[in-house]
Amino acid sequence: MELRGSKTIVTGASKGIGRRIAELLLEKGAVVLGVARSTEKLRELEEKYENFHGLPCDLSDLQCCHTIIDTALREMGGLDILVNNAGFAVYGMVWEQSWKDIESQVMVNMVSAMCLARKALDYMLEKNNGTIVFILTGAVFASILGLSAYGASKSGLSYFAETLRHELDGTRIRILNVYLGEVTGTEFFKNPGFKRMGNRRCKYFCTTVETVAKRIVEALEKDSEGRLYIPRILWLAAKIAPILDIAVGL
Ligand SMILES: NC(=O)c1ccc[n+]([C@@H]2O[C@H](COP(=O)([O-])OP(=O)(O)OC[C@H]3O[C@@H](n4cnc5c(N)ncnc54)[C@H](OP(=O)(O)O)[C@@H]3O)[C@@H](O)[C@H]2O)c1
Numbered sequence: 321m322e323l324r325g326s327k328t329i330v331t332g333a334s335k336g337i338g339r340r341i342a343e344l345l346l347e348k349g350a351v352v353l354g355v356a357r358s359t360e361k362l363r364e365l366e367e368k369y370e371n372f373h374g375l376p377c378d379l380s381d382l383q384c385c386h387t388i389i390d391t392a393l394r395e396m397g398g399l400d401i402l403v404n405n406a407g408f409a410v411y412g413m414v415w416e417q418s419w420k421d422i423e424s425q426v427m428v429n430m431v432s433a434m435c436l437a438r439k440a441l442d443y444m445l446e447k448n449n450g451t452i453v454f455i456l457t458g459a460v461f462a463s464i465l466g467l468s469a470y471g472a473s474k475s476g477l478s479y480f481a482e483t484l485r486h487e488l489d490g491t492r493i494r495i496l497n498v499y500l501g502e503v504t505g506t507e508f509f510k511n512p513g514f515k516r517m518g519n520r521r522c523k524y525f526c527t528t529v530e531t532v533a534k535r536i537v538e539a540l541e542k543d544s545e546g547r548l549y550i551p552r553i554l555w556l557a558a559k560i561a562p563i564l565d566i567a568v569g570l
Contacts, residue, residue, distance in 0.1 A: 321451070321543050324349030327396040329388060331379065331436070332406030334361035336506030337455065340533035341403055346371055348537070353392045355379070355406065379406050379432035380424045389439040398447075401540060402440045404433035404477075405455040409470035411513035411570070421513075422469045429473035434480050444493050451494040451540060454481040458501050458525055458549075461558045463567035485546065494545035496536075501525025501554050503532055517570065524568070527551045 328345055332338035333354025339361075342352050346369045354362055355375050362374025375391055377384040392399050407429040410421040437452050444450030459467055460475040478497065485495035502522045506529050509520060532550050539548055549555040 321400070321540060323537070323541060326350045326400040327353075327392065327398045328401040328403065329353045329355065329392050329399065329436075329440075330403040330405060331355045331388075331432075333365065333374070334358040336508060337500075337503060337529055337532050338403070338405040339365070340529050341405065341536055342372065343369075344533050344537045345401075345540075348541075350401075351396050353388070353396060355384075355388055380427040382427070382432065382435055385432055385435040385439055388436060389443070393443060399440055399443050399450065401451045401453070402436060403453040403455070403536075404436060405453070406432070407455065407474070408511055409467055409508065409513070410511060411466045411517075413466060414468050417469055425469045426473045426476075429470065430477045430480075433477055437480075437484065441493070445491070448492045450492075451496060451543075451545075452481075452484075453496045453498060453536065453540070454478075456481070456497055456499050458499055458554050458557060460499070462561040462564075465567055465569045467570070494543060496539055496545055496548060498532075498536060498548045498550065499554055499558065500532060500550050501527050503527055503529055505529035520570070523570070525551055525554050525557065 328350050330338050330342045330352055333342040334356030342354050345352050351371045353373050353375055354365060355377050356362060357378050359376045365372045366374050373395055410417060454477060456478050457474045459471045460478045464471055481495060481497045502524050504522050527550050535550050
């Protein structure tokens, strides 16, 4: 796909992986509607890139999903790529998580991405064209102690995304499901719940934000679809871990 001029939504564009994907897309000439809660960080990107529009929105509120797609169609005049990236984890054993922690992880990580995809499909199916990226995690292949609600939300999203991919067989709409190891250089582990670990070092299938963003943008350029494992070795873990019934600690 020619990224120059492509109309793209990136959720979680204020920092980490989403920000880097948005920047790389912008550098390739794409028009990007970036969504996040941090208004200031979105404004920074607007000042730096002419083709970037920031939309402050809290994805735990489903109304946001309608606003995002309506704004994209109105402001950009179409939609070629939706990158469902926004997400977060609250660390803690099940009994240490509040109802609110559980609800917000499920809403932001899973339900909002499903609703955005659902609404984007109205447009994409009519055009019979488009790409939807789902940012997932290797945590869906093994139990990670302290990440039950996060893993559940991403596992649910993985099921949705994989099934959608098959439902769209025979159309020109591509689904790219990205399974990530641990990514350094993002604010993911800055969530207050992770504080008790102090200065934790990357342990499992480490990769960098730069590598992740580059591989995703390359995959978009090549019209890749299906599963993308970053790092590639995660593919093997995905096959073996479910058989072993393992649980690992962070
Ligand atoms: N880092 C890792 O090791 C790792 C591993 C596997 C998968 N992932 C996945 O990669 C994705 C990006 O994470 P990251 O590592 O880049 O973390 P990050 O640096 O913390 O960035 C998370 C992004 O999500 C946005 N976000 C969070 N809650 C939101 C809400 N309620 N409404 C709107 N936006 C919200 C944040 O924006 P605001 O705070 O401005 O709202 C931010 O832009 C997530 O889906 C995560 O699950 C990360």
